[in-house]
Amino acid sequence: MLFRKKMLVVPMLLALIAAVALSGCGKSQATLVNGKINVVASFYPLYDFTKKIGGDHVNVINLVPTGVEPHDWSPKSRDMQNLSKSQMFVYLGAGFEGWVHDTLDSLPKDSTVAIVEGSKGVELIASTEEGHDHAKESKDAHDHNEAEFDPHVWLSPVNAKVIARNIKDQLVKTDAAHQADYEANYAKLAGQLDQLHNKYKESLSKLPKKEIVVTHQSFGYLTKEYGLTQKAIMGLSPDSEPTSKDLKEINDFIRNNNVKYIFFEELVSDRLAKTLAKDAKVETIVLNPLEGLTEEQTKSGADYLSVMESNLNNLIKALQ
Numbered sequence: 001m002l003f004r005k006k007m008l009v010v011p012m013l014l015a016l017i018a019a020v021a022l023s024g025c026g027k028s029q030a031t032l033v034n035g036k037i038n039v040v041a042s043f044y045p046l047y048d049f050t051k052k053i054g055g056d057h058v059n060v061i062n063l064v065p066t067g068v069e070p071h072d073w074s075p076k077s078r079d080m081q082n083l084s085k086s087q088m089f090v091y092l093g094a095g096f097e098g099w100v101h102d103t104l105d106s107l108p109k110d111s112t113v114a115i116v117e118g119s120k121g122v123e124l125i126a127s128t129e130e131g132h133d134h135a136k137e138s139k140d141a142h143d144h145n146e147a148e149f150d151p152h153v154w155l156s157p158v159n160a161k162v163i164a165r166n167i168k169d170q171l172v173k174t175d176a177a178h179q180a181d182y183e184a185n186y187a188k189l190a191g192q193l194d195q196l197h198n199k200y201k202e203s204l205s206k207l208p209k210k211e212i213v214v215t216h217q218s219f220g221y222l223t224k225e226y227g228l229t230q231k232a233i234m235g236l237s238p239d240s241e242p243t244s245k246d247l248k249e250i251n252d253f254i255r256n257n258n259v260k261y262i263f264f265e266e267l268v269s270d271r272l273a274k275t276l277a278k279d280a281k282v283e284t285i286v287l288n289p290l291e292g293l294t295e296e297q298t299k300s301g302a303d304y305l306s307v308m309e310s311n312l313n314n315l316i317k318a319l320q
Helices: 011-023 044-057 077-085 100-105 157-174 176-205 220-225 244-256 271-280 295-299 304-318
Strands: 037-041 058-062 088-091 114-117 123-126 135-137 211-214 229-232 261-264 283-286
Touching (some): 037 044, 044 058, 044 157, 044 176, 044 304, 176 220, 176 304, 211 244, 261 271, 283 304
Parallel strands (some): 037 058, 037 088, 211 229, 211 261
Antiparallel strands (some): 123 135
16 A cells, blocks of 8 residues: 555566566456456455445455455465456555556556446545545546545445445446346445445434544544544554654543543554553454454454444444
């Protein structure tokens, strides 16, 4: 991701990408697997939405493995091979995947892979803001300095519905024969996202508190949607280190707003959250940014909707 030096695409990776691209130059049209469309998704929510909308007509690969934080990930040779053989590639945009433009530029010129920018049409929040008041409209992620925006758009169910529609529209273009199924599956998912949105809106509007403390500043779209305020220990990247001044501000915020819980996420270390919670004499609780699932969540059949329900339950507990 562009917020991390580790996510910069190194020359070795570029050479690897170029080699894979060249090897596929004469054979860019993908072959169906068991009559299904091959779709590659850049990370979990896009994978989940594509599976739900595509149903039996798609074979979906999630590039980021289970249990891995996408900020720590960059594509390998096998990922590039999967991408070059696919018929659709779904990525978020808004600066989330720091590697994506170099990767796409390295595809063969005659590649027929359809590219879907999931965040297209979503209002992007300026990354310099706390994430609850100022937003700017994105026309096209390529037209902006993407570092200016918070990319965590999927954590608003309203935005998730836009992302899902973008995926559905491309599936219809790629495989018009099954348009009715894609439209029906999208309508079902859109209805579930509407219900989730209404549940969040109704539940959170009744609660007396509106302030949350989070480890990673990834909940700007969720807090903006439901009138909450997030105070983040770290910035948009989950491993950016807070200064002593930052920690003092967090402690003051906790005390002044009678905060009882600090939210942490499963895929990054909870050490700092627990240390700060102990100092402030408060507890910790999970708020999942849904950048990926743990092995346990995958085995239990968790998905975007169920994790967002769990997030709501924890928000209700913390804001009582």
